[in-house]
Amino acid sequence: MTRRTTLPRLLPGPDGGPRARLAYGADYNPEQWPREVWQDDVRLMRRAGVNIISLGIFSWARIQPEDGVWDFAWLDELMDLLHGHGIAVDLATATASPPPWLTTAHPEILPVTAAGATVWPGARQHWRPTSPVFREYALRLVSAMAKQYAGHPALAAWHVNNELGCHNIYDYSDDAARAFRAWLRDRYDSLDRLNHAWGTAFWSQRYSDWDQILPPRLAASHPNPTQQLDFKRFSSDALKDYLCAERDLLRRLTPETPVTSNFMVMGGTKGMNYADWAGEVDFVSNDHYVHPGPQDRDELSFSANLISGVAGGHPWYVMEHSTSAVNWQPVNVAKRPGDLARDSLLHVAHGADGICFFQWRQSAAGAEKYHSAMVPHAGEDSEVFRAVTELGRTLRDLAPIAGSGREPAAVAILFDWESWWASEQDSHPTSLLDYRQEALDWYSALLTLGIRADVVTTDADLTPYRLLVAPVLHVVPGELAARLTRYAEGGGHLVTTYFSGIVDENDHVWLGGYPGALRDLLGIRVEEFGPLPDGDAVSVAGDLTGTLWADRVDVVDPAVEVLAHYGSGAHAGRPAVTRRRAGSGSAAYVGTRLGAEGLAGLLPRLLDAAEVRSELPAAARGRVELTVRRAGDHRYLFLVNRTDEAVTLTGLAGDLLTGGDGGAHTGDGDTPTGAADALTGSPDHARPGTYEDVPRRHLTLPPRGVAVLREPAA
Template identity: 55%
Template structure:
């Protein structure tokens, strides 16, 4: 267990109390220095490390490892005052001024020069310190400055396009500039997709999203390279933000540049089911990490401060939410932050030590969590094995959510979350992976709304099914290529031959409208005009825009099966279909003992998370680590998990 630690907000007397309380709570690490630039370098080139040295010494004496941040997340006022050209600019041309955080342009050479000077000083001073176990580049790169439309960014965008396309004629072909008289004769004429009188060029928007992710990745690499040169024995990470509301970085591209993948996650109570979203992002983080264990760098002990209503956690939820991360591959559980701030924008964000102090229910629950995580040490490094995969792609997300599509109500993450929620609710373990991943180890692959699909991904799915795999492809998949050009000849272009269907027209539904299928199930959002020349029709639309047309089809292909779903079934129908295709595919499942109870297998460990208000009984054989490594009670091999509690069973060999 660990947390962000911001000692600059407190006096030295508090630092000593902090270390003692950290030991009491069972903390193993802190992330130090994230927002310390203004105090570490109070004037250009003049560094003040004395106070920082003292804090680091206290932590080391207390046995607390340090994840050392490079302190570059927020520039100090002297930098933005002397060099206002480093400030980001939005699509409307407005400068985003200092006064919060991340007020810098990712492409700014001036910002990079000053930031790398600080990184080098940090690496030389602390790279060999015995407390420093990990380097932490900046913080949540792109959280507030993921895209910048300034002139410096425009020039960097043109350079990126030149490398991508080679010549302007190829750019014109890729962007379809014959439309609306957008033909370019020079790269110098190209701008970022700033605010325009009408809908911007969609491929220009898509490429700008790709460029923006790459620009921040290039910045990350610049810091990482300095650290590797001056502190080569300490691994390097940066904390990702894998979540529903953060779409601006393609973390599949970023992951190879991390020595270990780490992420931040906060429950979003604006969603209908925030904990299902947490499970999805955990499984996606594991997919980004290539199946390897990862680190949860930040989460919340209770409420956050940035939602319209910031919901506090009930008793037991801190343990359950933390173990959900561990069950899905996390080898560390971190929080923001150690001590709740007295001042500043995040003063009402929960912490391990709340405003009430350590004599509080929240701190006692934190200490109990620290003790629980300590006894789970043997779980670290254990792999999560899944029979089911859901395909997910940031490129497809960026393209799918652009303007002027058949329905603004359709958003890319929706289908992925729905199918993940249905399958995990049935007890399946699910990997969330890139469309071009090796699929051969899965019994079932779900392809939800993969609007943009590469030729390689389409070929990989076809080979998977031919080889005996089972796949479900949903509506609005395989529609465009990597340039956002429609694949002609009928939808779902990239998958048409595999599925044995042909869609002539989309028939999206108005908000609130529903359709009925001939099996009695209900659906909304989407319908299509489908023919099935080479597939079995499993169910048809009973009403709606095209009654009688296929809604769900099935095709045997080689040794496998390919399903196509042309609408969005309601939750009950989605679960029923998930159950049917998972059973037919032979996917392993650990059926939960009651609705809402999560059962997740990680290696030889079974995590049983019971968020309900009633105890549940699970049949298994082994020892419950959280119960003191005692054998599971009962001759039948059962464990009873109390309401809002958990069990972690080490199964017998």
Template identity: 65%
Template sequence: MPLAGSRDWLRWPHDPDRPRFAYGADYNPEQWPREVWEEDLRLMRRAGVNIVTLGVFSWSRLQPGPDTWDFGWLDELMDRLYGNGIAVDLATATASPPAWLTTAHPEVLPVTRTGETVWPGARQHWRPTSPVFRRYALELAGALAGRYGGHPALAAWHVSNELGCHNFYDYSDDAAAAFRAWLRDRYGGLDGLNHAWGTDFWSQRYTGWDQILPPRLAASHANPTQQLDFTRFSSDALRDHLRAEREVLRRAAPGIPVTTNFMVMGDLAGMNYADWAHEVDFVSNDHYVQPGPGGADELSFSANLTGGLARGRPWYLMEHSTGAVNWRRVNPPKAPGQLARDSLLHVAHGADAVCFFQWRQSAAGAEKYHSAMLPHAGPDSPVFRDVTELGRVLAEDLAEVAGTWRLPARAALVFDWESSWAVRRDSLPSSLLDAHREALDWYTAFLDAGVRVDVLPTDAAWEGYDLVVAPLLHVLPGPTAERLHGYVAGGGHLVTTYFSGIVDENDHIHPGGHPGPLRDLLGLRVDEFAPLPEGTCVVLDDGGIGTVWSDRITVTAPGTEVWARYADGDLAGGAAVTRRSVPGGGSACYVSTRLDGGHRTALLERLLAGAGIGGELPEELRGRVELAVRAGEGAEYHFLASRTDEPVKIGHLPGVPLTGTAGRGSAGRGGDAGVLPPRGIAVRRVPPREAGRRPAAGPPRASS
């Protein structure tokens, strides 16, 4: 199923048919007097800015009262931006309701699990299911669409902002009523719901819909399926708000693409972006790199997954930072070269837009210490020089890369949102389970092995890959299990891990022993879970160290090989890592513990060899340099990103260097093309491979 609509990308107001990278930021001119605006436009041109997101938090300016509107300042800015060659991604401004609305209608304010009201004073203080809020929000979106839908500066619509960042869970009476309606649609009747929720346990059986509530504060553990369904519902409620605003915009301004900024980063896993990706005309994402070791790998993982959500189409990096943020306990600036490396690593994984929060650093408010393209120090500053150089690199050095697609890898890493939700709640064998961390561990192993991998949502078409790693696939509905069986029977090589295949879509245990529908495929049965206490580990007979989890395993199929056994403790001698080959050349591997990094990489390299997958980098660069590849008509573009804080000699690799990297301490203009500086990134044009997994023009894959 393709992404919604036919509006594939930005509607460029100037020279619309020329592919280019979008470059810019959130622009909040309402924070500044008019005399600053002219300087903003002059410096935007100098920095190479060609697009801004406008109006994100301007509701109180646009609508000072319920029947009062003020569009004059926005009219002026839209015209002035267009006159300066700058396109506008116009927000619907519905992210945070103004004080007059919440004063007149306090019933739009969210309610916490413990019954406390979330009051105004910050942002996103609204209930996703409030009919009152919805009415006012759609009125505002309609007014903006009617006024600006035909404006020549308009490149795209931006629905709300970071939906669910602060109001994902709402336990109000509005939410309760909407939750009941959602459950009726899902289960049809109370019998279906009672079965799905297993309500005969603890005498929870429902005899009327009005008895059902969100999982508010309870005396003990709330019903597990109720918790899972409420997370599903909460994601769907926000998605429905996205749909409602989108339809208002499309009716008033057909042909203008609609997006909203996802937050694929860190462990933010509340919203099911695999579902949401079908609701927008192009995928957008906000990402803020984690400081310290592993931050660049997590950035790469998130960018890769965003590319997977976009199904290979161009996507929009809506927000990231030029330097420090403001919400962590300590907020260090970025190191030399990191601004460019972070930006271009997103480009490497398919982003055709590189934008920041925000253009001009705020003088007041909660984000006045958050970095920006134009810092407090002004244009004569290292940050602004780096910003300007990056704009040049995107517009000049990498101009031909815009509009290309990411070249599919031969291996895929599958991330499942519902499993990530299910293993984060209570009433589990261990509270240390973390699906995002396990997926990131395996992604890091691919980077350490020097092998490209595509990170995909569960509903993507991963059957064409030679190797698929599906870690912590805890929630396993029947159709997905059938896909896994068919994949292996067709010659594919599957890897899965502990606590996978345990429950169905209703969070019911699959009968017959663990891991449910995967038992026969893996050729084993998990007789008993043996989760490990925090801070403890198990030793394997190959020297590997396992943490978090272990299993008591019985091998049930003669063809199942034991690749590693537990070497100590109560499970000593028992299978820890297994692999079963099947007729047709496929295989299924099971890893029953969270392996240490070195042994996970060694295991992965063995599995890659069995699948016939090799690295595309010279041996000496594997693990030190990440390779990502984009492809167009007649060329491939190899992005080589340093994973170290030391210079890396990359030697004489094939192809023509397009750029070294941008920013301080870099090899941008005139640098040594044979050396990647610390945190450096280089791009080379390479002739297309003659055979293999080269896609046709357009998105290389579509979801099933």
């Protein structure tokens, strides 16, 4: 299990300040620059308030220019240089990108696609997670680095590989086939059990020898669905096993140094089951990049919330996000004033104790030269670097928050990687289903109502939550169904949706009618799925619109209340949303996709039953996001302006640790706090200070502004 309380040890700053502080820094790639730039880098790092750097991530070819040849002199110099300036190092194991000499000598380490094509060198992550040859060379490198830097005073943490699985999660090579068969033997013990789980009686797929089994390579039609699901499980486990191999070696050679690896909870990155991986690292780290769109900052908040759930509510680190534009989207738009700070502080609000960017200095060459950085191509005389410097000061002011965990909300959204994988496989009722989007829509709707919600995984303790939303919970083993029943009967209020409860852990349908494993708890029965053609819609409750799906719901238990009916379509007049009393709680079902706007219209009835109310003043609901962290005797309230207009909040109490950009005000009148423009990086206004023991009655958040209040814990 994870040692999640073991966070990187930060060195005292140049001013001899305390070690308890928020980490601030970036990926640093000094091998791209001449030595004279290194001195300028550390000067600017100190100016920006940087206190930790990720080093060596893509340095294998520099550290080991040839097989058996090692060059640590340059890295030694940098470790000493950074330490001399009070900057700690999160040292990567440099295994993310094999050097050309290795792939030339051993092309058998290169991944293979489902169609049998080799993935060639020329980019990064061109290695098979199950290759014994790659592992031998990679662990040799890890061992050399650990021995070289064990005990170095700059070493704060080990950074295993980099974004494991970003480009090589699915490998269909012969190495993968052998490892897949071994994984299946361990899971099923016998071919009879495997044949049952995979339903191989269909299409004459019964296996009589383990060696007959392959990964789901390109086939004439849809590959076996349980084979596909198991291959997804295996592929996540194979990368986890590789992570553990590096981790175990590092723990043996440097037992006092915590180990992490940067996850990627964001957007459509779904191949790695991070809920399962989290227990293998000493502290959880995450990379996140904003995907432009109408829910862009909601998605950022959702992802930060989910990684907090993955971390069990303990503090975690942002290892990568961007100061401004990225380089890999179709159109790469620069961030607006205030976005850099708001994005960063949203992560802090959801439990991040470290805020780091990719990268420190923007590259002049290479595939990511147009990706923004802390020091952009324009240099230190730039709006980006001024914003970076102001954020560093703000994070210094927020030092009291370091080490605090999130305070549970009254509402949680249940997120399940296996339901994500299985619900979106081929040969299903619709190919338009988007599991993560459905979860995000519920989250956005709660934000619109001013309701604080956690995002948790299926192994979480559900007892703190009065309302639990489990959208498209497609894979429901018997044990999970029993847990959800106990939750509802014990006083919790469960809400689930279409295409939930459909299959067990083997992707076998629960028979007797849908929603299968949850049918009795919900008190309803659906005989056939109700997918809608793209573009079709149905009305619900008169003023809501359902798309994607419209189940024909039959009520089979008199304890069921119909909350909304279909107003149009094939099921007009029939139930669309139901709720059944269960013990001292309830279980509700939503048979169509309502989208974020429609769910905001439906949710008040569900929230009322659970006696959940917004903690925000009425005028701020939907405009401001509230999150709460707690440490010792204090609660820290983060108030994040979701809009491009100023928002005034009234009825607040607590000490203002830091305020928004562009004119945050608190107190009896409109007296400025001094938090004028800190989060935009503008030099024309003062940076926020720390305000203690002053009663506050109202506060104005500027557009995209953030304020943090400290109050005594109840």
